[in-house]
Amino acid sequence: MKNIPAGYLLLLLGLCLNPLQAQTSHHYQTDFSVENFTERRNTIFNAIGDNAIALVQGASGVPGFSVFRQTNTFYYLTGLETDHAYLLLNGKNRQTTLYLPHRDEGRERGQGKILSAEDETLVKELTGVDNVKGYEFLSADLLRTGLIKSDTPLLYTPLAPAETGNDSRDELLYGQARATADPWDASPTREALFVQQLQSQFPQFKINDLSPILDGMRLIKSKEEIALIRKATQIAGLAIIEAMKSTAAGVYEYQLDAVAKYIFHVNGSRGDGYASIIGGGTNAFMGHYFHKTDVLKSGDLVLMDYAPDYRYYTSDVTRIWPVNGKFDPAQKELYNYIEAYRDALFKYIKPGVTSDDVLDRAAADMAAYLEGKTFAKPHYLKAVQEGVKFRGHFQHPVGMAVHDVGNVRRVPLQPGMVFTIDPMIWIPEERLYIRIEDVALVTEDGVENMSAFVPSSWEDVEKTIKEKGIMEFREPDDLPLKK
Numbered sequence: 001m002k003n004i005p006a007g008y009l010l011l012l013l014g015l016c017l018n019p020l021q022a023q024t025s026h027h028y029q030t031d032f033s034v035e036n037f038t039e040r041r042n043t044i045f046n047a048i049g050d051n052a053i054a055l056v057q058g059a060s061g062v063p064g065f066s067v068f069r070q071t072n073t074f075y076y077l078t079g080l081e082t083d084h085a086y087l088l089l090n091g092k093n094r095q096t097t098l099y100l101p102h103r104d105e106g107r108e109r110g111q112g113k114i115l116s117a118e119d120e121t122l123v124k125e126l127t128g129v130d131n132v133k134g135y136e137f138l139s140a141d142l143l144r145t146g147l148i149k150s151d152t153p154l155l156y157t158p159l160a161p162a163e164t165g166n167d168s169r170d171e172l173l174y175g176q177a178r179a180t181a182d183p184w185d186a187s188p189t190r191e192a193l194f195v196q197q198l199q200s201q202f203p204q205f206k207i208n209d210l211s212p213i214l215d216g217m218r219l220i221k222s223k224e225e226i227a228l229i230r231k232a233t234q235i236a237g238l239a240i241i242e243a244m245k246s247t248a249a250g251v252y253e254y255q256l257d258a259v260a261k262y263i264f265h266v267n268g269s270r271g272d273g274y275a276s277i278i279g280g281g282t283n284a285f286m287g288h289y290f291h292k293t294d295v296l297k298s299g300d301l302v303l304m305d306y307a308p309d310y311r312y313y314t315s316d317v318t319r320i321w322p323v324n325g326k327f328d329p330a331q332k333e334l335y336n337y338i339e340a341y342r343d344a345l346f347k348y349i350k351p352g353v354t355s356d357d358v359l360d361r362a363a364a365d366m367a368a369y370l371e372g373k374t375f376a377k378p379h380y381l382k383a384v385q386e387g388v389k390f391r392g393h394f395q396h397p398v399g400m401a402v403h404d405v406g407n408v409r410r411v412p413l414q415p416g417m418v419f420t421i422d423p424m425i426w427i428p429e430e431r432l433y434i435r436i437e438d439v440a441l442v443t444e445d446g447v448e449n450m451s452a453f454v455p456s457s458w459e460d461v462e463k464t465i466k467e468k469g470i471m472e473f474r475e476p477d478d479l480p481l482k483k
Contacts, residue, residue, distance in 0.1 A: 026113045026122065029079040031311055032224055034128035040077055040217060041089060041096055044156075047213045050091045052154035053145050054210055057194050058085035059164050067270075071162040072400040073214055075312050078127050082115050086138055087129075090145050098123060099135040142202055153205050155198065159191050160211035160405075166274045166309060168403035211405075218399060219406025220416040225313065226441060229399060229418055230450055232273070233315040233439050236307035237454040239263040240319050243278075243304055244461065245469030249323055253278045253292040256304060259470050264308040273314025274402045277305035280323060282431035298324040301331060305437065307402065316402050316420045317451045318437035325465040327458050330376035334425065334434050335458055337384050340369055341423035342436055342456070345393060349421075349440055349447035355394040355409045363388050379429045387425040395420040398439055417442040418450075 044054050058074040061083040070081045077087055078098065086099040100123070103116040115123055117134040124132055133141070142155075161172035180186045188196070195207055221229065239260035246259045257276045264272065279289040281300035296302055300323050307315035320335070322328075327335060344362035366388045375381045387393075397404035397419045408419045424435030439450040455464045 026115055026119070027081070028115070028126050029075075029081075029311070031228060032079055034126070036222065036224060037077060037079060038128045042094075043217055044077075044089055044210070044213060045091055045094050048089075048091045048154065048156050048208075048210075051152070052091045052156060052208070053142070054087075054089040054091070054156040055142075055198075056087040056089075056158060056210070057162075057190075058087070059083055059162065060190070069165050069270075070312075071164050072312065073158055073162060076214070076218065076400065078129070080115060080123070080127060084135065086135055088138070088141060092145060095131065096129040097131040097133060097141065098127065098129045099133055099138045099141075102134055139201065142205075154208055155202075155205040156208045156210040156213070157191075157194065157198070158211045158214060159195070159209040160215075161189060161191060163401045166272050166402075168274070168401040169405060170403050215405040215407075218404065219397060219408070220414060221399060221418055221441075222416070225399065226416070226418070228311055228313040229315060229439070229441075232269075232308055232310040232313050233317060233450045234453075235264060235267045235269060235310060236315045236317040237451055238267070239306060239308070240304055240317060240454055241464060242469055244319070244321055244455070244464045245467045246471035247296065247302060247321065247323055247325075247465060247469075248471075249296060249298040251296050251471060253280055253283070253294055253296065253302070255471060255476065256302070257292050257306075260304070260306050262470060267308075267310075269308035269310045271309050273307045273309045273316075277303065277318075279303050284320070285426070285428075285431040285433040287433075296323045299328070301432075301434070303433070303435070312400055314398065314400070314402050315439055315451070316396075316398050316437060317439065317454060318422070318435060319454060319456065319461070320434055320436060321461045321465060325462060327462065330380065332458055333373075333375050334380060334384070334427075337366075337369070337373075337387070338423050338425065338434055338436055339456055339458075341366055341387070341393065342421060342438060344369075345421045345423065346438075346440065346447055346449055349413065349442065351415055351442060351444065352412050354412060359391055359394055362393070379427060383425045383427045387423070390424070393421065393423045395422040395437070413442045415442050415444050421449075 048054055056074055056077060059071045062068045068083050074085065074087065082100055084101050088097045100117040103118045108114055117132060120132040160169055161176065163169060176189055198205060198207065242263050243256040243259050246256060256278050260276060275290045277289055278292050279286065280294055280296040280302040283289050283294060284303035301320050302323055303318065303320040305318040307317055322331065344365040345358055348358045348361045370384060397406050397408050399418060408417055418439060418441050420437050421440050422435060422437040426433050436456055441448045441450050455461045
């Protein structure tokens with residue numbers, strides 16, 4: 001054997017060890033402790049009782065080069081990002097079992113470590129579950145619960161559609177309804193198919209919906225969740241500020257989207273919490289305008305509603321501003337009304353009150369605000385008067401989804417609730433729509449506007465637009481490139 005220099009041997013040894021090191025390292029969240037997940041699962045145990053089990057199905061695999069994202073529910077209970085995983089909570093003995101696929105070495109060589117059934121000790125340590133098995137053991141374990149011999153064995157599983165990224169339950173339900181209406185595309189939901197499988201194999205079980213229990217849990221945010229929503233809100237605000245700075249006549253709506261995405265990714269987001277709403281001029285009149293293909297014009301306003309997907313949590317912030325950097329007098333009158341309404345709503349949010357209390361008191365303030373006020377056109381006055389009566393200014397929960405689960409309307413507010421305040425007016429005569437949106441956190445003694453740092457007064461908005469943005473420092477190249 002020839003003599004090989006020591007340095008070359010070390011290099012060869014390093015090349016041989018690196019793949020092994022990559023296999024032993026793992027990716028797992030660091031935002032929540034084992035105690036956080038154990039507490040959540042114990043809440044489910046307490047809710048279902050000792051004559052029931054709960055079974056949660058994780059997300060299926062993704063095709064091609066798509067990046068896997070766990071369902072919000074499965075992540076909320078385990079923090080685990082392995083596809084084709086199942087979680088069984090046995091109320092009879094309060095034992096929790098994770099069922100995972102077996103190791104796929106070929107896949108790991110291409111993607112890195114994927115936590116699997118072979119990582120039993122590590123997964124138990126990370127998640128705090130009692131048992132980890134391959135998913136082929138799930139059927140037998142459903143029998144071993146012993147519940148199937150009882151008179152009314154109960155099995156709880158989520159029946160609501162699973163959120164797996166920039167979607168929300170309301171939109172998923174509408175999407176399923178549209179698909180059902182098409183006889184060529186109608187198919188059962190994944191949740192419905194799962195229930196069919198359970199009922200065909202174990203008809204003794206009575207299936208109950210776990211979603212209402214989970215919704216109530218997710219409605220009240222922990223301090224760890226609030227920290228993530230705060231970070232998502234800060235990133236959303238920075239993206240909107242950067243878009244303001246990059247706005248000018250001739251810029252396209254999609255270019256403001258690109259500016260925001262840069263801010264998202266440079267701050268550690270995996271993508272967006274929902275498709276951006278960026279509408280210049282009359283495009284803003286469409287509440288969920290997603291095309292973003294039009295050029296911005298001087299004299300128009302542009303509305304931007306956007307937030308990131310940051311470690312499975314998001315936000316919901318909206319601002320509207322003048323393309324040319326200056327509100328004209330008529331725009332300023334309408335904008336000031338919207339800002340005043342936002343402040344009036346926040347004024348009355350605190351624990352114990354309801355959304356109706358907040359809306360009623362804020363509407364009274366705004367009726368007083370309008371006394372003696374004049375507007376450039378009669379239909380502007382009509383629009384703001386209608387706005388006083390509108391009940392949609394107090395909006396939806398925010399958390400793992402932009403339209404998060406749970407209910408904040410007509411119920412006493414509690415510390416830890418997070419939702420949006422979204423004053424708005426429509427002027428159909430000109431297809432003009434004006435609104436701003438902020439994120440409210442109910443605290444022990446009042447409320448915090450988590451997005452208050454985002455410019456909202458017309459003076460601060462105009463000042464921000466004057467600053468140079470990314471688009472000015474690096475304008476897009478003309479395409480196609482010339483040789």
